[in-house]
Amino acid sequence: MSAGQAAMPATPAMVSLAALASAAGHGFVEFTDVEKSYDGRTFAVTRMNLNVARGEFLTLLGPSGSGKTTTLNMLAGFERPTHGTITLEGQPVDRLPPYQRNIGMVFQNYALFPHMTVEENVAFPLSVRQVSKADIAARVARALDMVRLQQFGDRRPTQLSGGQQQRVALARALVFQPSLVLMDEPLGALDKKLREHMQLEIKQLHTMLGVTIVYVTHDQSEALTMSDRVAVFNQGAIAQLGSPDDLYNTPQSSFVASFIGENNTLVGVVDRVSGGECRVRLNGGGEITALAIGVTPGSACHVAIRPERLNLTPAPAGGNALPATVDGRIYLGDHLRLLARLANDQVLTVKVGPEATMANGEPVTVSCAPNDCRAFPADAGTGGATPEQGKTT
Template identity: 90%
Template sequence: MSALAASSPASASAAGPAFVDFVDVEKSYDGRAFAVTRLNLGVARGEFLTLLGPSGSGKTTTLNMLAGFERPTSGTITLEGRPVDRLPPYQRNIGMVFQNYALFPHMSVAENVAFPLSVRQVSKADIAGRVGRALDMVRLKQFGDRKPAQLSGGQQQRVALARALVFEPSLVLMDEPLGALDKKLREHMQLEIKQIHTMLGVTIVYVTHDQSEALTMSDRVAVFNNGAIVQLGSPDDLYNAPQSSFVASFIGENNTLEGIVDRVSGKECRVRLTGGGELTALAIGVAQGNACHVAIRPERLSLMPAGANALPATVDGRIYLGDHLRLLARLGNDQVLTVKVGPEATMANGEAVTVSCAPQDCRAFPADAAAAKAGPS
């Protein structure tokens, strides 16, 4: 059955043999500095995998090597068990969606979508049917005769998506495809792309620097920094169980407190905060005497003066966001915490409060890991 006519759900599991496999892949442009280093990554058939990271972290270089636009300096890339790292792009049967859409302005919408079929010498009768189904899938069938310039940004992105899917590729790559859209349209397109992925069961590798986009759309997320994957897991794992201060700070909103590890007991440690105060946190790679950063999500903080981690503070600001308030709570050591509370909260600036959180909601990381920064763009 044609992929565009199918309605099989996508697999959300990375179990089983890898559909795409990077084995010891590295990329250097000058023989000294590496844009990608020691990359080992498997992608399951039907998976939606997002490569997430700041500019210069290696995610786009990784995508370009998979697409065939760049060749790895070393290592092997396989697709369905076949090495592809020396194949030109047109021999890989991969669909591609770019941030700038890359539509042909002189062609109609239907002609743009038909282009991949034309170069594959598909019959005209078959082209017409497949283009119609592809445009219907992205709800643009009535716009087939228009030129791209006559469409909105979101509609142009739908055309680009239809063109990437019309020849039934085994894999679709998306490079910041929603970066040029406004916030509301971007959020709408996130849901549309995810629905199409679920409907077709196609494998998608998606690149973005937008962490909320990655959390919304992905089965798994590979977080890149300085040319390497620093953590790979489900959105829930990355948000609730980050393994480094970099991931904790990059994924979602986060409070960071500085301190010294006073002692370690099992999975927990006691931290003396810089400037005064103590709290208990999960110990993630820290030892007694280490300088550390403690990461706490704003929604995990409470204004109830109870538990092992109760810190006196003063309200230093209020940010109203409709469904909730964000209070800025200044501790006695002058560090400021953001606390997410209900919109009915009445605390005023200057009011004394007690901020508390459970030890399992605090994660202590080595301070030097927090200093890791992305490489050049």
């Protein structure tokens, strides 16, 4: 589909079909047992199996050094896998040079040619593909119209704002009708307000064009805002792969729970496990009931609780109630972050309305439902996924 053609917007049914195709192993992009080592001893990416459906917006999310950029570079052709295969539309590409993969790239630093005009920058991918001048002019005009920069065609990149330069980079990546667009931290150099605006613009372009996008970021709010699915990387493996809702509400490890969104972590030992729940004795005193995620009696654990799941009202039947003292108030306009220090000296962050009047030193009772607490093995707290956990499709 060209940049100027009217595109069919993505619908929930299309997204659902994409997810089913991916789950069934019929990915538009497929990584099969892919590993990457730069020195032959340590691995930047370990035993990766990953499918990306056609038309999907997949984000690779993780801290620095987790393997997400190496994965993108292997897909782009800038790096070769040490082991395994990568296919695009069913064809192996792991030995093809970048220019033979029909992939558009958008970088954090824009990578625009400063001596060229905006039109010349956008036209460059078409020129190297020996497209006719008449067709180049028409396609460049459509691409600039798509990113709302029609009137800036004769300017140099240095005459544009950061957001405008990023739009030029987007137009250049899309103008030659690539089957896949890769974005490597494209909004990292922008200020917060402009970054949030560009997030919406990129997502709207994705919906309009139906192009497949693989996006790299370390910003978890950006990933939640833009993605159909998110692959959370840690230590060279995928710790969890799922929709933003899945990752936020049903994390499968303490690492994912702490990396995605704001999270409270209580440390303790599992006393007993029954019916999918466990009773945890907190270090320093106190007990809490939580969902049991891979924990066993007698094992050390981390209990994850979202701030918005905590209340300062009486606990429901069967719920948790923890005596605490107000230790601080953080005003954020539409709500307060209330710091509640438990008797064991652990501190919980509780999200409350801005009208809350609790003062520092005031005793409170923090309550929550067991279903809103998730207990994970402590040895997986920040250590990340094992190679088997990383083997995700």
